[in-house]
Amino acid sequence: MKLQLLLRSLCCASISAAAFAQTPQAGMLSADASAAEMNGFLRDLVRIDTRNPPGDESKVANYIAKVFQQQGIPYELLEPVPGRASLVARLKGDGSKKPVLLLAHEDVVPVDRAHWTVEPFGAETRDGVLYGRGASDDKSPLAAHLETMLQLHRSGKTLTRDVIFLAEASEEQDSAAGMHTIVERYWDKVACEFAINEGGAAEVKDGKVAYLGVATGEKMPRGVRLVAKGKSGHASVPVLDNAVTHLAQAVARLGTWETPVRLNETTTEFFSRLAGISTPADAKLFRSLNDPKTQMTLHKDMPQFYSMLHTSVVPTVLKAGFKSNVIPSEAEAQIDIRALPDENMPAFYAQMAKIIDDPSITIVPPDLTDAMPAAPASSLRTPMFEAFDAAQKDVLPEAITIPVMSTGATDSAFLRAKGVNAYGIRVPRTFAENEGVHGNNERIQLKYVAVYQRFVQAAVEKVAR
Ligand SMILES: [Zn+2]
Structure with missing residues (x-):
């Protein structure tokens, strides 16, 4: 994300992620096997250098294309600028409700190597923490959304909504390859009622997560x-x-x-x-x-x-x-x-x-030609927000769900301007880990990436029931 929302520390009721256990549905991988598969995706994605500029996001799009191809999930590359492809894939529902979109971006911000103590594109893992540019922003959500698509596909269940996966190019620095163009030129491929994107807040403090903050709107x-x-x-x-x-x-x-x-x-x-x-x-x-x-x-x-x-x-x-x-x-x-x-x-x-x-x-006044459009905040009274509430109770039962307004900007603004209820969520991380986002030694705790993935999957299953 372009700017971080830092929420003040809270000292309250909370629970460790380890308290949650999931019984896999038929056809799906077990929670452990699924997490291992996702960690593999994350490692591979971090090792693909997509610093923007120049982006070169097609490298990530092609990697994901291969995974979907192996799993028999239809996908399409959207490449308005050569070498800078986004990828869209869709699991068909029964069509009785409108689609839900899982959005994450493929590019990362540059690195100041002199201040890193690990190789920024090495995806080194130490004590359950994966290091590398994009580990937080935004390749862990990208890997988690990919895993969610595979698990939903494996379940063999038909949902009431299509689930659309979008790996988006050019988020960190706007260009003709980014969301602006996707919304303008390829809207029929991503049109949805609800979207899940980066943003939100969830701080790990003393090994616990007190709340999941769902961003419903942002300042312009x-x-x-x-x-x-x-x-x-x-x-x-x-x-x-x-x-x-x-x-x-x-x-x-x-x-x-x-x-x-x-x-x-x-x-x-x-x-x-x-x-x-x-x-x-x-x-x-x-x-x-x-x-x-x-x-x-x-x-x-x-x-x-x-x-x-x-x-x-x-x-x-x-x-x-x-x-x-x-x-x-x-x-x-x-x-x-x-x-x-x-x-x-x-x-x-x-x-x-x-x-x-x-x-x-x-x-x-500013020139708003390519600027983020003004958009009203997304509603809290939707089946999607209810699904977040319910999914949090499954995945992190002692935490609470709170709606937050980001003070920074994300590409959700483009979706909200199209009438989509778009929500920002993120992988829980500590205050120190948060400083690595767009900073040095970016890193993420793998157990919380797994929590994020289970949360997203549960929320999608509930909203598309
Ligand atoms: Zn981001």
């Missing part, structure tokens, strides 16, 4: 540029329309602006369920979200939670001047804005202009 990147214009001249002659002064004032006003608190279905449910498993002090905070004092505490101590409740406005880049004795005629700032899913952006920019209150400042 909608940053702007501020441009200040004034007269240039010699700095020995002070002027009132100095562009640097005006820009600095505008940036300070925006940077300290407390944008309004707004709860939606997801965040209301998130904080309410979280309160139920939190310390009394935290629970009190989560039950008084509209209190300005609570907001100050969240802003200071739990900025991730603060961000879930606000459209955030964060100055990040300043550009002005070239010589200390010359007043520049123009100065520019970049403001990162992450909008709540239902934010009315023209109205929000108009409000920003009022906060800045300076006619010499122009707000330049």
Whole structure:
């Protein structure tokens, strides 16, 4: 995923993954044999270098094609850009309900080898932990979805929904090979009612998982540029329309602006369920979200939670001047804005202009030609969300399921814009393991990849019953 949602540690009821045991259905591999097969897929996938740029995702697509071919599952390569194929496969249901899509991406981000202590494409396993670029993001879900397809196929049962598998190219850096094109050009091959994608939250703490966070929506990147214009001249002659002064004032006003608190279905449910498993002090905070004092505490101590409740406005880049004795005629700032899913952006920019209150400042909105589309959050009142709840009770009975809103962006936005209820989930990992995502020594605990796979399979079986 492009940005990580880091949830604050929770100290609550939880259970280790080992407590779960599954009785395989006829035709399926046993839980152990299935996990071993999946670990083999994951190892192979990590060893295929799909750093983006350039991606070369066809190498992964061809690997998966071979597996599906051996198992007799029909598939198709989608290759809008040579060498950058996505792969789509489908298990036919009885057609009485609409399809469910399992989505994961094939590419990975680059590596800074000097800071790795293991070979980034070696897939070395130590004490049940597999190391390598993509181990978390996103090749473990990819391997788990592949295994889920094989297990469902082996079961011989006809589900009420088609199950579509999509291994997607070019997620880490958008291009003509990515989701934008897939949705536009190949929609009939992936059209679905529900989708499972990366995102969400699930922290392992002291060997336990307290909650499975299902992302139902995400904030939209909608940053702007501020441009200040004034007269240039010699700095020995002070002027009132100095562009640097005006820009600095505008940036300070925006940077300290407390944008309004707004709860939606997801965040209301998130904080309410979280309160139920939190310390009394935290629970009190989560039950008084509209209190300005609570907001100050969240802003200071739990900025991730603060961000879930606000459209955030964060100055990040300043550009002005070239010589200390010359007043520049123009100065520019970049403001990162992450909008709540239902934010009315023209109205929000108009409000920003009022906060800045300076006619010499122009707000330049972003070019949204290839940007993630604005999309409402996916609903919690769906058979898919119910299936997540029920699957979690099977796989991790002492944890809870909570809906979360990601503050970063994923390709689920493209699906939501097409009317799909798309949900983000992830393999449980520790805080330290989380830092390896897009960082150094990326790694994943194999036992939690198995938990993730069983969770996905159980959820699909339930929603397509
Ligand atoms: Zn990812």
